Amino acid sequence: MNTQTETSAVESKISGIVQNQRDYFRTKVTLPVEFRLEQLKKFEGLLRAHEDELYEAIYNDFGKSKHHTQLTELFPLFEELELAIKHLKDWAKPRKVATNLLNQPGKSYIVAEPLGTALVIGAWNFPYNLSLIPVVGSMMAGNTTVLKPSELPAETSAIMAKIINENFDPGYLHVVEGGIPETTALLDQRWDKIFFTGSPQVGRIVNQAAAPHLTNVTLELGGKNPVIIAEDASVDVSVKRMIWAKFINSGQLCLAPDYVLVHKSIKDRVMERMVHEIEKHDYTVERGNFTRIINERNFDRVVGLINPDKVYYGGESNRDERVIQPTIVHNVGLDDPIMQDEIFGPIIAVLEYETLDEAFDIVHQLEKPLAGYLFSHDRDTKERFLAEIPFGSGAINDAVMQNTNSNLPFGGVGNSGMGRYHGEYSLECFSHMKPVLEKYFDFEPDLKYYGHTDRQMKWIRMLG
Numbered sequence: 064m065n066t067q068t069e070t071s072a073v074e075s076k077i078s079g080i081v082q083n084q085r086d087y088f089r090t091k092v093t094l095p096v097e098f099r100l101e102q103l104k105k106f107e108g109l110l111r112a113h114e115d116e117l118y119e120a121i122y123n124d125f126g127k128s129k130h131h132t133q134l135t136e137l138f139p140l141f142e143e144l145e146l147a148i149k150h151l152k153d154w155a156k157p158r159k160v161a162t163n164l165l166n167q168p169g170k171s172y173i174v175a176e177p178l179g180t181a182l183v184i185g186a187w188n189f190p191y192n193l194s195l196i197p198v199v200g201s202m203m204a205g206n207t208t209v210l211k212p213s214e215l216p217a218e219t220s221a222i223m224a225k226i227i228n229e230n231f232d233p234g235y236l237h238v239v240e241g242g243i244p245e246t247t248a249l250l251d252q253r254w255d256k257i258f259f260t261g262s263p264q265v266g267r268i269v270n271q272a273a274a275p276h277l278t279n280v281t282l283e284l285g286g287k288n289p290v291i292i293a294e295d296a297s298v299d300v301s302v303k304r305m306i307w308a309k310f311i312n313s314g315q316l317c318l319a320p321d322y323v324l325v326h327k328s329i330k331d332r333v334m335e336r337m338v339h340e341i342e343k344h345d346y347t348v349e350r351g352n353f354t355r356i357i358n359e360r361n362f363d364r365v366v367g368l369i370n371p372d373k374v375y376y377g378g379e380s381n382r383d384e385r386v387i388q389p390t391i392v393h394n395v396g397l398d399d400p401i402m403q404d405e406i407f408g409p410i411i412a413v414l415e416y417e418t419l420d421e422a423f424d425i426v427h428q429l430e431k432p433l434a435g436y437l438f439s440h441d442r443d444t445k446e447r448f449l450a451e452i453p454f455g456s457g458a459i460n461d462a463v464m465q466n467t468n469s470n471l472p473f474g475g476v477g478n479s480g481m482g483r484y485h486g487e488y489s490l491e492c493f494s495h496m497k498p499v500l501e502k503y504f505d506f507e508p509d510l511k512y513y514g515h516t517d518r519q520m521k522w523i524r525m526l527g
């Protein structure tokens with residue numbers, strides 16, 4: 064087969080899958096909450112039955128250990144499934160809101176309406192978490208769903224496809240594996256919802272593909288996440304929490320601290336403490352607390368960001384093993400290559416500041432990040448941080464942990480994304496939250512009909 068024939072074979076297969084999902088949605092089978100609950104329970108059971116295969120696949124792909132996978136992938140996924148199963152009946156009920164006097168007697172409520180057929184595109188760095196938690200949201204909402212996991216961790220993509228495609232009706236839930244050609248063919252289709260996790264560059268491609276159909280889009284992207292350690296911060300605790308957050312998944316985490324702005328007066332203590340924390344953990348793939356860089360392209364990109372003249376600690380790497388040691392670079396300026404793009408690897412860049420204005424100014428010169436972190440006791444500093452620094456989600460006196468609370472939505476702002484999900488927010492993300500006013504037949508004042516006196520207008524204004 065030549066390339067053109069192959070492309071049209073992929074396109075026609077994909078358009079068949081999407082048409083099948085549209086037809087399935089129109090049968091209205093997915094609408095009752097009981098159906099959705101049944102499918103969520105089935106999904107949870109399948110994932111539990113295949114847990115060992117899930118661990119094995121991700122270890123083979125990039126050396127991610129079982130415990131690491133539990134903490135960062137399967138525990139959050141099971142938590143989302145359990146919450147959905149426990150609360151969906153309540154969450155899916157029409158939500159009552161107050162009715163203004165002008166519309167009395169009447170009632171007002173918001174109905175969560177499924178959008179229809181959804182496309183979920185996953186990223187590679189937390190392949191189960193970032194592919195399957197959105198799928199749970201789409202199932203909760205009563206949509207039909209196509210999942211396209213990242214092709215880079217090939218075994219995890221294959222095991223998700225196997226579990227789903229062997230057990231669900233393809234009209235309801237289906238996995239399409241593949242890279243750019245398959246994703247491009249998927250994006251050529253008309254969707255009712257596209258949920259994308261990945262880089263801002265590809266996020267733009269997704270948004271453009273959605274535009275002709277005005278498809279509802281959620282973009283979960285990345286950015287350079289600042290950490291500010293103020294002069295009054297408790298250094299040991301701040302550094303302990305920050306270093307843990309930084310080296311999860313070898314820094315291949317969208318919420319990871321990217322660069323640290325440290326007050327000049329405490330810089331030396333912070334640097335020493337960072338080294339202490341790194342050495343305490345003894346990060347290695349063999350110990351299960353470190354992962355390989357996903358591929359050689361990313362390995363070369365991350366190593367290329369290490370300027371040997373600015374290395375304070377670490378800097379070694381092994382291309383055959385795709386491992387880069389935890390590295391601290393300092394005396395970094397905004398013009399350095401490491402400050403141009405998200406690091407997405409085990410390097411932490413340290414910049415020092417003297418005034419809070421100076422620190423905030425550095426953050427403002429970069430795109431709005433996915434996360435922002437501040438370490439400080441001071442009330443004014445905290446208030447200024449919240450009021451003046453834009454970020455998707457964040458923490459004060461911690462890092463990354465905001466993502467473990469399903470009551471807090473997760474999402475970006477500006478260049479780091481749009482939309483939000485997790486917990487009940489996932490239901491909203493995959494639904495149209497349809498506002499409805501319901502009136503009764505037995506009372507109709509003349510007030511709203513034309514031919515008003517000035518006095519009536521005053522009443523309308525008062526009751527409105």
Ligand code: NAD
Nearest residue numbers: 185186187212213242243246261262265283284285286317
């Ligand atoms: P990516 O944008 O390269 O890939 C994401 C998905 O898009 C993959 O499924 C891939 O197959 C597809 N894709 C890649 N190039 C494409 C193209 N030209 N046309 C159509 N589809 C294409 O991102 P990645 O490397 O998988 O992940 C790293 C990025 O994702 C980082 O920027 C990181 O910050 C971000 N990220 C964000 C979150 C979040 O929740 N906000 C989570 C994880 C990662």
